[in-house]
Amino acid sequence: MALELSEIFETPRDIVRSRLRWMARWSRRLLMTVEHHLEKRRSRRTLSELTDDELRDVGLTRAQARAETSKSWFWS
Numbered sequence: 023m024a025l026e027l028s029e030i031f032e033t034p035r036d037i038v039r040s041r042l043r044w045m046a047r048w049s050r051r052l053l054m055t056v057e058h059h060l061e062k063r064r065s066r067r068t069l070s071e072l073t074d075d076e077l078r079d080v081g082l083t084r085a086q087a088r089a090e091t092s093k094s095w096f097w098s
């Protein structure tokens with residue numbers, strides 16, 4: 023049961039391709055997660071800058087806005 027020369031050389035290349043694909047998917051997922059949390063952070067910062075009239079227009083009180091903006095920028 024001898025391996026042909028082409029089989030020996032294809033196996034490591036396939037492993038490398040597979041790992042590169044996995045790393046690319048993982049990296050994209052990580053980047054998307056960080057971007058999502060940064061967008062939440064920007065939204066909360068904008069919310070904290072709204073006037074009472076603007077908050078009333080979106081249906082929030084100052085206390086609700088303060089509670090939202092006091093959340094962690096990353097974990098919440």
